[in-house]
Amino acid sequence: MNTRIIDLPKHEGNTVTVQGWIYNIRESKGIKFLVIRDGSEFCQAVISQQEVNEQTWKDAEQLTQESSLAVTGKVVPNHRDRFPFEIQVQNIQIYQIVKDYPITHKEHGVDFLMNHRHLWLRTPRQWAIMRVRNRIIYAIHQFFQEQGFVQMDAPIFTANACEGTSTLFETDYYGTPAYLSQSGQLYGEAMAMAMGKIYTFGPTFRAEKSQTRRHLSEFWMIEPEMAFYDLDMNMDLIESMLKYIVHAVLTNCRTELNLLQRDTSKLQKLVDESFIRMTYQEAVELLKSDKTQTLLQKDLENAQQQTQELLAEQKQLQQEHPSAKKGRKAEIDRRLQEINATLKDLEELMRNIPQWMKSAKEFELGNDFGGSDETVITRHFEVPIMVHRYPHEVKAFYMKRDPKDSRWAMGVDVLAPEGYGEIVGGGERETDEQVLIQKIQEHNLPMSAFEWYLDLRRFGSVPHSGFGLGLERLVAYVAGLHHVRETIPFARHYNRLTP
RNA sequence: UCCUCGAUAGCUCAGCUGGUUAGAGCAUCUGACUGUUAAUCAGAGGGUCGUUGGUUCGAGUCCAACUCGGGGAGCCA
Numbered sequence: 001m002n003t004r005i006i007d008l009p010k011h012e013g014n015t016v017t018v019q020g021w022i023y024n025i026r027e028s029k030g031i032k033f034l035v036i037r038d039g040s041e042f043c044q045a046v047i048s049q050q051e052v053n054e055q056t057w058k059d060a061e062q063l064t065q066e067s068s069l070a071v072t073g074k075v076v077p078n079h080r081d082r083f084p085f086e087i088q089v090q091n092i093q094i095y096q097i098v099k100d101y102p103i104t105h106k107e108h109g110v111d112f113l114m115n116h117r118h119l120w121l122r123t124p125r126q127w128a129i130m131r132v133r134n135r136i137i138y139a140i141h142q143f144f145q146e147q148g149f150v151q152m153d154a155p156i157f158t159a160n161a162c163e164g165t166s167t168l169f170e171t172d173y174y175g176t177p178a179y180l181s182q183s184g185q186l187y188g189e190a191m192a193m194a195m196g197k198i199y200t201f202g203p204t205f206r207a208e209k210s211q212t213r214r215h216l217s218e219f220w221m222i223e224p225e226m227a228f229y230d231l232d233m234n235m236d237l238i239e240s241m242l243k244y245i246v247h248a249v250l251t252n253c254r255t256e257l258n259l260l261q262r263d264t265s266k267l268q269k270l271v272d273e274s275f276i277r278m279t280y281q282e283a284v285e286l287l288k289s290d291k292t293q294t295l296l297q298k299d300l301e302n303a304q305q306q307t308q309e310l311l312a313e314q315k316q317l318q319q320e321h322p323s324a325k326k327g328r329k330a331e332i333d334r335r336l337q338e339i340n341a342t343l344k345d346l347e348e349l350m351r352n353i354p355q356w357m358k359s360a361k362e363f364e365l366g367n368d369f370g371g372s373d374e375t376v377i378t379r380h381f382e383v384p385i386m387v388h389r390y391p392h393e394v395k396a397f398y399m400k401r402d403p404k405d406s407r408w409a410m411g412v413d414v415l416a417p418e419g420y421g422e423i424v425g426g427g428e429r430e431t432d433e434q435v436l437i438q439k440i441q442e443h444n445l446p447m448s449a450f451e452w453y454l455d456l457r458r459f460g461s462v463p464h465s466g467f468g469l470g471l472e473r474l475v476a477y478v479a480g481l482h483h484v485r486e487t488i489p490f491a492r493h494y495n496r497l498t499p
Numbered sequence: 500u501c502c503u504c505g506a507u508a509g510c511u512c513a514g515c516u517g518g519u520u521a522g523a524g525c526a527u528c529u530g531a532c533u534g535u536u537a538a539u540c541a542g543a544g545g546g547u548c549g550u551u552g553g554u555u556c557g558a559g560u561c562c563a564a565c566u567c568g569g570g571g572a573g574c575c576a
Contacts, residue, residue, distance in 0.1 A: 026535045033535050048533075080536070100509085105537045106525045107511050111568060167574085183576095208574055209500085221576060337512060337524095344504085348570075351503085370572080413576095422576060470576025484576095495568075 006040035008075050008085040017072040018045075018087065021122070022063055022098075024105060032060055036071065036087075041255075042124055044078060044086040045071050052090060059092055065104075066122070068095035082259070107337075110483075117490055118499045128256035129486055132249060133475045139248035140201070140222055140469075143241050149197045149224060154184025156203065160449040167207040169217075180205035186398070186453050188225035188466055189429060193456055199224040209494045213483040214371075214421055216472060218492035225466035231400075231410045231428040234465035235386050238414060238424055239275050241469075242384065247271045249478055262480040266418065269382050276385040280408065283369075283377055283387045287360045292376060296360070299379070300353045303346050310339050310346075368394040374422060378415045384423075388412040397439035400428045412467070420477040426467020433457040 003016040020038030027033065030049040035042055047060045063069070070093040078086035103119050113120045120126055144151070157171070157178045168179040184200040191198045204221040224237070246267050249257070257264055278286070286292060317336055356372045363373060368390070378385060389402055392409035399409040411427035430436050433454055440450055475487035485491040490499065 024537080026538050028532055028535065028538085030533045031535080033538090035536085044536085046534075050533085080534085082536095100527080102509080102526095104510060104526050107537095109511070109569090112510070204576075206575070210572095210574070211569080212571065215575075219576065340512080348504085352571085368574095371575095372572090425576065468576060473576055 002070070004040040005036070005038050005043045005083070008041075008043060008083075008087075011075045012077065012085065013075065015072065015074050015090065016087070017070055018043075019070045020068070022065055022067045022069065023122075023124075024065065025063060032063075034063065034071070034089075036069075037122065037124075037127075039127075041083055042127075043083045044081055045073065045089050046086055047089045047092070051088070056089075056091055059094055060089075062094070062097050064098050064101065066098045066101045066119075068098075069093060070095070082255075110485075114485065114491070114496060115499070121489060124259055126486070128253075128259040129475070129479050129481065130489065131256045132253050132260075132479045133471075133487060135249050135253050136245055136471070136475055136478060137201075139245045140199075140241075142248070143244045144197075144199045144224065147197070149199050150191075150195045151201060152188075152191045152195065152198045153202055154181065154187035154191075154200045154223070156181050156205075160446065169205050169207045182206055183221070183468065184223050185225075185466065185468065188223050189398075189453070189456055189464065192225035192227050192464055192466070193460065193462075196228075197224070197226045211494050212371075213485075214473060214476075216484055216488065216491055216493045219484075219488070220471040222469040222471060223466060224469075225464065227462050227464045229428075229465040230463055231388060231412065231465060234426060234428060234467060235277065235388065235412055238386065238412070238426065238467055239384075242275075242414070242424075243271050245474070246478060257479070260479050260481075262478075266382065267478065270384060270417075273383050275383050275414075276381050278385065278387055279389045280387055280391065281365070281389070283385075284363060284365050286380065287363050287369075287373055287377060292360050292380070293357055295379060296353050296357045296376065300350060303350050303353070307343065307346050307350070310343055314339050314343075366391045366393070371421065374415050375419050378417050378419065378421075382417055384417060385415045386412050387415065388427075395427070397443045397445065398429050398436065400430045401435070410465075416473070416477045418477070418480075420473060422470075423473045423477060424467050424469050426465065428463065428465040431457060431461045431463060433461070 002019055003011060005018055005020070008016070008018075018036060018038055020036045022034055023037045023042055024035040025032060032047040034045040034047065036045050047057070049057050052060070071087055071089050072091040072093075073087040073089040075085050076088055077084060101119075102116055103113075103123070121130065141151070157173060158181050159178060168182055171178050171180065181202075182204060184202060184204075188198060188200055191200075200221075200223045202220065203218055205218055206215075207217065208215070226234070226237070229237070250264060250267055250271065257267075314336065317339075352372070356376055359370065359372055360376050369377070369387075377387070388411065389405075389408035390411045390413075391407060392399065392401055395409040395411045399411050402408040402410055409427065411425070413422050414424035415421060416423045430439065436450075436454060436457060437447070440447055472484040472487040475481070476484050479487070481487060485493065485496075
């Protein structure tokens with residue numbers, strides 16, 4: 001019976017067989033260290049010439065990166081490695097010897113890696129990300145199922161653009177145009193009126209030509225919708241859901257977060273401390289405040305100082321380079337590349353900050369926040385911020401107006417700290433048929449397409465709320481990633497349809 | 500659509516104000532090393548510098564257009 005690497009601790013001292021692939025080989029005279037991966041984990045297998053027969057050693061000499069094999073040997077502790085056990089190999093069985101595997105153990109550019117995404121997924125970092133993603137998905141289902149929500153699916157083909165704003169993918173549906181869904185929201189409301197509390201979990205499509213680290217053309221969204229929930233109940237649910245998910249990842253994905261070098265103290269804060277809740281008006285005040293200007297000024301000065309320090313280090317290393325020995329030379333080259341990359345980032349930051357300061361200072365009440373404004377607001381805090389009661393003009397037609405002040409719509413956006421931006425958007429829905437009809441007209445949407453939706457207000461209309469959670473943005477935040485394209489197995493975005 | 504940065508070896512990059520035969524590390528191949536952690540050490544092969552045109556005695560380097568890509572704005576999760 002074959003063993004998975006993750007189960008090796010249960011077999012200490014025993015002889016087992018593991019099937020997998022060679023992730024890396026290091027060797028010295030008469031001894032080979034294989035790093036084997038089988039999907040469940042990565043571990044070292046040691047082949048010593050003295051301890052195997054001639055044929056096994058001969059076979060071992062042919063092994064290359066990503067060759068597939070089964071190794072049989074004794075499980076012993078290994079305290080030097082991340083994974084605490086290794087296999088002392090007695091025998092190997094080769095499935096395939098690989099030639100010229102394209103991904104090496106050095107750094108690669110994003111474009112190259114994305115072109116080899118089908119192979120890139122095999123690396124430890126991607127392995128860790130996919131496991132975090134999996135745990136988040138599992139936690140989402142657990143959370144909602146435990147609370148009596150029913151998972152239901154909204155259609156992917158739709159006859160119209162539901163909110164009438166973003167650009168959608170058009171397809172041919174038996175001769176008439178159809179669009180790929182940009183949100184299951186309206187269907188979610190219908191399902192909530194049938195089942196009480198529901199959530200959808202499915203793909204969403206946006207045809208916007210966004211070329212940023214936060215956007216995908218195809219991404220996964222979770223959209224809960226609850227009958228008899230007001231905005232405050234909605235926010236409570238969002239907060240407890242995010243705490244639940246992050247707690248689940250913190251307790252079950254230690255290895256993965258460690259491998260990703262995620263600072264877990266920041267995630268722990270999200271679990272332990274209350275989220276910040278502020279109205280749009282308060283957020284605008286904060287944005288325009290001197291406090292914001294001071295904060296950004298300080299960020300700018302830090303960036304400038306760091307730049308000076310790096311330039312000094314760069315100069316020193318360049319002087320040392322000609323006289324350095326080979327090993328040291330390589331070290332210097334590595335560091336110089338690192339410095340160059342950081343300098344480019346800092347340069348961009350220093351270009352951006354003055355614009356952010358200007359945009360924050362000149363922000364006008366009534367406008368929607370831009371990406372930079374969101375970033376600036378989140379820089380003040382270390383936990384997620386729920387901004388609620390936005391100007392109704394900037395929100396979708398189905399959003400309920402604040403009964404106390406009709407300027408505002410009862411919407412809420414959750415902004416993640418550390419610059420990850422909006423991860424949740426939601427709100428309380430309009431319940432009045434006449435108000436909705438008026439809103440649909442104001443937005444120039446085709447009334448006929450919304451007849452079924454208006455039925456929900458004609459037959460037993462009740463207060464209800466819901467929200468949309470962007471899975472990839474949440475994964476990026478929890479895993480501490482620079483870009484959402486690493487959070488999904490095969491990313492689809494502008495200029496990327498393959499592999 | 501706009502702004503901005505970029506394209507040099509299989510991969511990641513260096514190449515300053517234009518000046519002999521274009522550099523490094525990794526990967527590949529050969530050799531050394533019995534506990535390695537992106538192992539190390541010695542050696543070898545590998546490039547019409549994104550495309551087209553221009554300036555010049557001379558262009559990887561300067562100029563223009565184009566192609567492709569990164570990041571950002573808009574829009575959003």
